[in-house]
Amino acid sequence: MTPTKQDLHYDAVIIGAGAAGLSCALGIMREWENIQTSPSPKGSAANPPRVLVISKLQPLRSHTGSAEGGIAASLSTIEHDTWQWHYRDTVKGGDWLVDQDAAKILAQEAPETVIRLEHDGVAFSRTPDGHIAQRKFGGHTADGERPVKRVAYAADRIGHQILHTLWQQCQRYAIDFADEWYVTDLVLSTNDVGSAGAANRRAAGVIVLDEATGKLHSVEAPAIVVATGGAGRLFHTTSNSWDLTGDGMGLALSSGLQLEDSEFIQFHPTGLAHTGILLSEAARGEGGTLRNAAGEAFMQRYAPGVGDLAARDVVARAINHEVAEGRGVNDPLSPDSPADCVWLDLRSIGRERLDTALPEVCDTIREFAGLDPATDLVPVKPTAHYTMGGIPVDTTGSVYTVNFTTGAKTVVAGLKAAGECSCISVHGANRLGANSLLDAVVFGTRSGSDIARTLGHSAATGTDMATDTAASRAALCTAYNARQESVTQLLHQALPTTPPAALPSAASTDPMPDNPYQLMRDVGIMMEAHLGVTCTAESITEAINQLREVFLPRAEKLRTHDATAAFNQELCAILEARNLVRVSLALATATASREESRGSLYRADFPERDDAHFLAHSFVNAHGEISYRPVVIEDYPPERRSY
Template identity: 60%
Template sequence: MSPKRLEDMYDAVIVGAGAAGLSAALGLLRSPEITELKEQGVDPKILVVSKLQPLRSHTGSAEGGIAASLGNVESDDWHWHYYDTIKGGDWLVDQDAAKLLAEYAPQTVINLERQGVAFSRTEDGHIAQRRFGGHTREFGGAPVKRAAYAADRIGHQILHALWQQCVAAGVEFAEEWYVTDLVLADDGKQAAGIVAFDTHSGKIQAIHARNVLLATGGAGRLFHTTSNSWDLTGDGMALTLAAGLQLEDIEFVQFHPTGLAHTGILLSEAARAEGGILRNADGEPFMERYAPEHKDLAARDVVSRSIMAEIDAGRGVADPKDPDGPKDCVWLDMTGIDPERMKEVLPQVVETIEQYANLDPAKDLVPIKPTAHYTMGGIPITTDGEVYRWADGAVQVVDGLFAAGECSCVSVHGANRLGGNSLLDACLFGTRAGQTMAARIAENPVDSPMADDSADDMLTDAADQAADSRKAELDELLAGPIDDSDDGVPTANPYQLMAQLGSVMEQALAVRCTAQTIDTALTQINGDITPVADTLRTHDKTAAFNQEVTAIWEVRHLIELAEAMLHASESRQESRGSMQRLDFPERDDEHFLAHSMVADDGSVSFKPVHITDYPPKKREY
């Protein structure tokens, strides 16, 4: 779907149509303020822009569950969830935000059920729950069943339910439109709209808006091996940097412990929650040595580091598909799970293993290795979803600019995210951001006969100027490739460059890093990758349906984001959560119990962590 015509001015434009973007749209439209406006005959002008058809959003790939202390299977308490989230994030979590996350998690899950999410059920009809890594009872005690699930397809259920609700509410979508610019006005203090490339028509469009929300997902494509879908190229984060804003804690990238060997395809944590065990080449269930109490269901960063330690110690195994290849995997043993139970609650895991590994998990050991999975850091936001700058030791909110979901950082995940908290973050804080936008819209709606549109010319001019610049660049891209080879055949292409960047970043930052690996990556990017990216041109001169156009912009976004991530990693001289610095192996609360704030020029400042209830202590599982 594409809009039949663009409005001269929108009340709000939402970029991204996954769980966060759709939750924001629904939170906005269902708010008391918008309900009252509609009763007065004023309809807000809202547009959701997505680079994909919404049902292809990566939310649909989430498998295991959404965390909430419902207590349907075992007694639970949101205070325990609150504590687990802080501990899981290695105390780099803003506790005011984590408190909201845990306290309103049950309400969020129940609202999803009311909107049509078909959760799995207990025998008495309640929402079923399972164990997930790092979730405990009694503030770090025994594991607790907290993850509400729908077999192993919870993301699919949530995405479809939210999309159907948006369609029913009459939300307008611009599908397969790629956003190229976030436009700010008034010296970067006010959102003015976006510039987008309509891939169907091949045209650049200026979209004027008084409020903009970014919900563009993560950046797994920074790494060669990732569980993320092909489209997660960090667009929203890169657009924010290009607009002169900062990213928070972008050095923290979670590597999920169980990616199917050499494919990156995720095998859900639910496989271990149901009884799967990690084993090394000797058949030893090695997690007992690294996390004596929680074992295979310790926090994800702990499990990933333990796997890499086993591989480094020579106890890794080769992928059966390449028996003479490197021994850089370990086994996931699911043979102890009842086969019928496995098919009932892990159908997607079973299907993935059968189709991509040609193995039967009921009988065979499955080779796995850590895979880039989730970006803990991102665009800094308040608990109401407002994007801000950190300058002169204070938060400076950008009027009308919001973010939600994986591209944002409200800092409920800190240095490592607990399983089940990502969908919760997207739905809960997406809804809150939508409600905050609604309050702003109600103060001065575009369609109101009493509207004050005196500032609209400034916003429109800023967006139109950005669109003109992007049109000129598009003409340049379509002019044809630069001959950079000896035989007259151009060699540079964005897909090759993405693969090269992914390998560089994997060698630099995957699970562990040092100053040397970071410096090597920066040298390779600046010397070998960026100069080539600057010369990229399309091989076909047609703009419409030309995927190479968007691929060029995507790889440039990834390069910009990679440099920011490397600079932030370089500045954090400690090991915390998902970030293991081999040259700084200890956590350093004295100097680095703070959020990194990195700008486009690579400069890094630090912002204090909000600690209200639980002071830092040693993190053990």
């Protein structure tokens, strides 16, 4: 399945094989079929599009598979619901930093999206009469008044179901998969004939490192989709897999593009104590309660009425406030650590319902805490979970940049982004639970459909999508050569590994040369300390200083400890660490500039939301430059956000 040629050409290359990437691949193939079978096909390309899905992992390993709670849609299978309520909840949940045109599409297309997933094979949990079962989730309400059962689920492993189903459906089509390929460069070509003197950039292709062989490949494609997921590894305590190092965002910054709203990081309130492993919000949706050291169900004080089902940022801050007030509890597994957890009490749910509705949550608690959720209280603390910001895209998934002087938007031709690495923005300053899979599938599919239509149009008019193939090839060639030189340097200046026999006693006197694993850990600890649930100008400045003066130089100095090219994981890790530092700096820069508190971002020095100055999306580039654009408001003017 994995291509073997060194220089490749595809109609579309998708980076990432999670929900967004696979939805995009299916979107391309299905829309192409629709075009072929429509009464007056606009573009009748004889052959199906040639699509390559690249993943740095094996098939089915993507982090989509760890999503637990569900996918939101106003299906009304259990109680009356409307897409307008879903739309409004999404806007409110995002603290009005949501582009309402995009959120409207998300809510409107949600029901058909969930039905399509069901038709594709997702084993949804069912109501007694056979319909898709739905449960309550934080921030999802009936007309803003009371929690509503909007979230379709498959026990508590909806992500696993969706990931596997999308991959299965991809097997129907002639889609190529390049497994364990790491994209090192996103290559854009530039021509200077654009209007107003602005450089027009378009997608040219990617340079990839084949992990199995250590060889580089150059892949030319007029359509590229970045669907690499989030960047939870920016923080030490995270629900994210080890692979969420912000690769797509780092690639965008490296190729001169920008990140939007990168200062908004969601901390999920219920990570399993110090492991950071997610305990799904479904645990509270099913009746779980947060309690402080005194046993008080404290969320009723912070969010009367909705209580434990308030939006995630509200709950995360409430937990931190309880801890700060001395009402936290210890993680029993780390008895010497500060009392920085609270209890999650699932006992009232009962063993039988726990096992049927929350099997993964229960297994995680048993496996990683040695506790029985039916009888024991479970220690939880907020865990870095989701990046609301990302590569700026429009509602067809097209990536754009903002001119920092004029504020004008310019689309990068042929380049799209979808899923967590993108920012549309449907999540604004805080994402509602069960909206992330929805975002990835809805907008992944839309990106794919749009690519198919463009390909069809190119075929019909006889034009190549890549208007300047020569420029694309030249850009790819330059990028390939530069990367080859860099990889050779990383491998051939390999550092010695300290002999294991000499450890650990030798570690203090003769420390092992730096490595990317230690670097990423140190970055995460520093970011968590200075840019976590709460921050101030002082802590942000400290983070920026450390990133510039300590971590950037360390990242540049990294070399592998082994010169073997095949499956040299450290080689990839060095590139990941560099992406992580790059994205950290963008995040810190955007945080410093936003002098307000909104959604997931809480600045103790600016504790109030400031719509007069900051009802706007931030755009930051790799040079630390920043600009803002106003939020799109169509139906719901900003209100005070309370639950």
